[in-house]
Amino acid sequence: MRRIASFVGLMVLAMSMASEAQQEPEAETVTPSGKTARRFQLLVNGGLGSGGRSFGGVSTFTEFLEQGSSRRDYDGGGGFVFEFGGIYSITPEIGIIGSFELFSGDNDAVFEEIVPHPLLFNHSRSASSELTGLSYSENALHLGVVYSIEQPSITVDLFGGPSIFFTETELVTNVSTSSSYPFDELALGSTRTSKFSERPFGFNIGAALTYRFTPVVGVSVQGRFSRASVTLEAQPDSDPLAFDTGGFRVSFGLRLSF
Amino acid sequence: MTVRFVALFTGGLAFLPFFSDAQTLRSARTVWASDVADVPALARDVDLMLRSGELELASIQRDGVFQGRTHERLDQYHRGVRVFGGQLVWQKEAGRVLSITGKLFGDDNGEMSVNTDAALDANAAVAHALAASEANAFAVGPVELVVLPMKEGATLAYYLHVRGDRRLDAFFVDASKGRILLRYNDHRSQTGMIGLGVGTWGDQKKMTVQQAAGTHRAVDTVRPFGIRTYDVNFDAGTWNRYAADTPAFLATDADNEWRDGAVVDAHVYAGYTYDYYFKQHGRRGVDDAGLANINFVHIARQSAGFNNAFYDPVDNSLNYGDGDGITFNFFSSSLDVVAHELTHAVTQFTSDLIYLNESGALSEAISDIMAVSVEFFFEPAGSGRQRADWVLGEDIFINFGPIFRSFRDPNALGDPDHYDVRCAPQVCTEDFDNGGVHINSSIVNHAFYLMVEGGTNRVSGMRVDGVGRAQMDRIESIFYRAFTVYLVPSSNFSDAREATLRAARELFSAGSALEQTVRQGWDAVGVH
Numbered sequence: 139m140r141r142i143a144s145f146v147g148l149m150v151l152a153m154s155m156a157s158e159a160q161q162e163p164e165a166e167t168v169t170p171s172g173k174t175a176r177r178f179q180l181l182v183n184g185g186l187g188s189g190g191r192s193f194g195g196v197s198t199f200t201e202f203l204e205q206g207s208s209r210r211d212y213d214g215g216g217g218f219v220f221e222f223g224g225i226y227s228i229t230p231e232i233g234i235i236g237s238f239e240l241f242s243g244d245n246d247a248v249f250e251e252i253v254p255h256p257l258l259f260n261h262s263r264s265a266s267s268e269l270t271g272l273s274y275s276e277n278a279l280h281l282g283v284v285y286s287i288e289q290p291s292i293t294v295d296l297f298g299g300p301s302i303f304f305t306e307t308e309l310v311t312n313v314s315t316s317s318s319y320p321f322d323e324l325a326l327g328s329t330r331t332s333k334f335s336e337r338p339f340g341f342n343i344g345a346a347l348t349y350r351f352t353p354v355v356g357v358s359v360q361g362r363f364s365r366a367s368v369t370l371e372a373q374p375d376s377d378p379l380a381f382d383t384g385g386f387r388v389s390f391g392l393r394l395s396f
Numbered sequence: 397m398t399v400r401f402v403a404l405f406t407g408g409l410a411f412l413p414f415f416s417d418a419q420t421l422r423s424a425r426t427v428w429a430s431d432v433a434d435v436p437a438l439a440r441d442v443d444l445m446l447r448s449g450e451l452e453l454a455s456i457q458r459d460g461v462f463q464g465r466t467h468e469r470l471d472q473y474h475r476g477v478r479v480f481g482g483q484l485v486w487q488k489e490a491g492r493v494l495s496i497t498g499k500l501f502g503d504d505n506g507e508m509s510v511n512t513d514a515a516l517d518a519n520a521a522v523a524h525a526l527a528a529s530e531a532n533a534f535a536v537g538p539v540e541l542v543v544l545p546m547k548e549g550a551t552l553a554y555y556l557h558v559r560g561d562r563r564l565d566a567f568f569v570d571a572s573k574g575r576i577l578l579r580y581n582d583h584r585s586q587t588g589m590i591g592l593g594v595g596t597w598g599d600q601k602k603m604t605v606q607q608a609a610g611t612h613r614a615v616d617t618v619r620p621f622g623i624r625t626y627d628v629n630f631d632a633g634t635w636n637r638y639a640a641d642t643p644a645f646l647a648t649d650a651d652n653e654w655r656d657g658a659v660v661d662a663h664v665y666a667g668y669t670y671d672y673y674f675k676q677h678g679r680r681g682v683d684d685a686g687l688a689n690i691n692f693v694h695i696a697r698q699s700a701g702f703n704n705a706f707y708d709p710v711d712n713s714l715n716y717g718d719g720d721g722i723t724f725n726f727f728s729s730s731l732d733v734v735a736h737e738l739t740h741a742v743t744q745f746t747s748d749l750i751y752l753n754e755s756g757a758l759s760e761a762i763s764d765i766m767a768v769s770v771e772f773f774f775e776p777a778g779s780g781r782q783r784a785d786w787v788l789g790e791d792i793f794i795n796f797g798p799i800f801r802s803f804r805d806p807n808a809l810g811d812p813d814h815y816d817v818r819c820a821p822q823v824c825t826e827d828f829d830n831g832g833v834h835i836n837s838s839i840v841n842h843a844f845y846l847m848v849e850g851g852t853n854r855v856s857g858m859r860v861d862g863v864g865r866a867q868m869d870r871i872e873s874i875f876y877r878a879f880t881v882y883l884v885p886s887s888n889f890s891d892a893r894e895a896t897l898r899a900a901r902e903l904f905s906a907g908s909a910l911e912q913t914v915r916q917g918w919d920a921v922g923v924h
Contacts, residue, residue, distance in 0.1 A: 202590045202602065203590060203592055203602060255602075256590055256602065256604075256618055257602055257604065257618065257619075257667065257671065258602065259600065259601070259602060311532040312532055312534065312559070314559065319618075319619055319620050319674070320619075320671050320674055320675055322675075328536070330532065330534050332531075332532060
C-alpha cells in the first residue's frame with residue numbers, strides 16, 4: 139500500500155511539475171546550443187532484469203541426541219522490469235531524477251534435510267529436493283542527481299544516488315520428513331513456503347541515451363546498476379539469509395519532455 | 397461435568413469398579429451393574445444409544461489373545477458431533493457381549509446440552525490457531541468439529557493440528573469465539589523416547605525408552621517389536637518365578653542418561669540384533685510376528701559369580717549374569733553374546749533344534765554364526781574390544797584377551813575343527829555339555845568361516861575358496877534360510893549340509909559359485 143502511495147505521490151509531483159513547466163515558459167532554460175530546454179521529463183521504461191541472486195543457509199537442530207541440519211540454497215532468475223519516473227532539470231546540465239522500478243522474477247530452491255538416526259549414532263539420513271518458481275518481487279524507489287549532456291536530438295544522462303528497495307521473497311520455511319523402521323531412509327513430506335518482506339537501502343548508478351523525435355517525445359535506452367543488501371530471518375536457529383538485490387538492468391522506454 | 401465410567405465384565409473375568417462414584421451410564425437408561433447379570437441390560441442400553449446416534453462404531457479390533465473375540469470401539473456423539481474422548485468398548489464373542497468399558501461424558505444428570513451450531517467456520521478456527529503459533533507454523537490434517545468436555549463444561553470446538561518447528565500442536569478452538577480452549581504437543585514421535593546410554597565399556601549408545609510417571613523405562617516403543625529390559629535388582633527369587641516380568645522391575649532412569657552398562661547393553665544390543673534380522677533377512681522379531689523381547693539383568697550380585705547368559709524358552713526371555721567382577725563383566729556387554737542368545741529364540745520359533753548332541757550343536761552353531769554376523773553388521777572389523785571378528789565372547793572379559801570360541805582356529809581352544817575329531821558320544825555324553833553342543837558346534841562354525849574367508853582345513857588339508865567378506869551376507873542368507881526353513885528338531889550335521897546346499901541353489905541358482913563354496917566348506921570339515 140505504501141509502495142502504491144509512494145508511486146502515486148511521485149506521479150502527482152511529476153505531473154504538477156510538468157504542468158508548471160507548461161504554464162511558466164519563462165522558467166525554460168537556454169542550452170549552450172541555444173535551444174530552449176524543457177525542465178521536466180517523464181520517463182517510462184521496460185526491459186529485462188538479470189537474475190544472479192544466489193544465497194542460502196543452514197539451520198541446525200538437535201534430534202535423537204545428535205545435530206541435524208536443514209540446508210536451503212536459492213538461485214534467482216531474471217524477470218521483467220518496469221519503471222516510471224521523472225527528471226527535473228535545475229540547470230541545463232544538472233537535475234534530479236526519481237523513479238520507481240518494479241521487478242518480478244522467481245527463485246529456485248534446493249533444500250536438504252539431514253536428520254540423525256533414532257537408533258544409531260553417526261548414521262544420519264538425508265533427503266533433498268528442489269522447488270522451482272518461488273516468487274520474488276523487488277520494487278525500488280531510485281533517487282539521484284543527473285548530469286545531462288545535450289546534443290541535437292540526443293541527450294545523454296548520467297545519474298546516481300540512493301535507493302530504497304521493497305523486496306518480497308518466497309522462501310522454503312518448513313520441510314516435513316518421515317521415516318519408518320528400520321529408519322535408514324528419510325522421506326520428504328510436505329513443503330511449506332512463506333513470503334518475507336524487507337526494505338533495504340542502497341544505491342543506484344546509471345546512464346541513459348535519449349533520442350527525441352520532437353522536443354516533447356523521445357525514446358531512450360537506459361542502463362542502471364543498483365544494489366542493496368537484503369537480510370532475512372527465515373529459519374530459527376540459523377544465520378540470516380543474505381543476498382544482494384538490484385543488479386544491472388537494461389531497459390528501453392519513452393521520454394516526454396515538458 | 398462428570399465423567400462416567402462403566403466397567404463390566406462377564407464370562408469369568410473380574411469385575412472392575414473403576415469409579416466408585418459412578419452410578420449410571422445414562423441415568424434414564426442405563427444402570428450401573430455390580431453383577432455380571434446386568435451386562436445384557438447394559439448392552440441393550442448401548443444398543444439403543446447406537447440406534448439413536450449417541451454412539452457410533454469407530455473400529456473393530458480382533459483379540460490377540462482370545463481367538464474369536466472382538467472389541468468394538470463406539471465413539472460418543474452429541475447431535476451428530478463427536479464428543480472428544482468419549483468412547484465405549486464392548487467385547488464380544490459369538491455375538492454375545494462379554495464386557496463394556498469406557499467413558500461417556502455428560503452433566504451431573506448424565507445429559508449433555510451443547511449447541512452444535514458453530515458461529516465460527518473452520519478457516520477462522522485455523523486462523524486463530526495459527527495466530528497463537530510460531531511464525532512459520534501451518535495447519536495440517538483435517539479440521540473436525542467436536543464437543544470438548546472440560547471441567548467447566550462441554551464446549552463446541554474445532555479440533556485441528558498445527559505443525560511448527562519439529563512439533564505438532566493439537567488445538568481446540570472455541571467454535572463460537574475463537575478462543576484457544578486446549579493446546580498440547582501431539583507429536584508422538586521418537587524424540588522423547590531416545591535416551592543416552594553408556595555401555596559397560598564406556599561407549600555411548602542410543603537407548604529406546606518410554607516416558608512414564610516422571611521417569612524413563614527401558615521399553616522400546618520405536619521398533620515395531622518391543623524390547624523390555626528388567627532390572628531384577630538381585631531378587632533372584634522373584635526372577636526365578638518369572639514374577640520379575642512386571643512393570644515394577646522395568647529398568648528406569650530419571651534423567652534419561654542411562655549409566656547402568658548391564659541394562660544399556662542388554663537393551664541396545666537386543667535392538668541391534670532385531671535390526672540385523674529385519675534388515676538382512678526380513679525377519680520381524682524372533683517369531684517373525686513381532687513378539688516382544690524380554691531381558692533380565694542384575695539377577696545375582698557379582699559375588700555370586702553368575703557367569704552365564706541364556707535364553708529361556710518358557711517366557712522367551714534373555715537372561716544375563718553380572719559376571720564375577722574378576723574375570724567376567726556383565727554378560728550383556730558383548731554384542732555377540734546378546735545376538736547368540738537371541739538367535740536361540742529364533743531357532744525355537746523355527747527348526748526348534750533339540751538341544752542335545754548334533755542337533756544341539758547345530759543350535760549353538762547357528763547362534764554363533766548369527767552372532768558374528770551381527771558383529772560384522774554393526775561393528776567395525778578388527779581386533780580389540782567392540783570390533784567385529786571371528787571369535788566369540790571376547791568383550792565380556794574384564795581383561796581383554798580370552799575368548800569363548802574361535803571360528804578361524806577352533807583347535808587353538810581345544811575345540812574340534814573337523815568331523816573326524818568331534819567330541820564323540822562316548823566322551824560328550826548327554827550329561828557332558830548336552831552331548832557337546834558347545835564343542836562340536838565349532839565344526840559348523842569353522843565351515844562357515846571357510847566359506848566366507850577361505851582357507852585350508854587343518855585336518856583334511858582341503859582348501860576352500862571363500863566368497864570374501866564383501867559377500868559374507870550371501871553365506872549368511874544361505875545359513876539363515878537353511879536353519880529356519882529346512883532343518884527340523886532332530887536334524888544332524890549331514891542334514892545341515894544338505895539344507896545349506898539346497899538354500900544356496902534356491903537363492904543363487906544350481907551350480908552357482910556359492911553352491912560350490914558351500915559344498916567345499918562342508919567337505920573341508922568332513923561333513924558329508
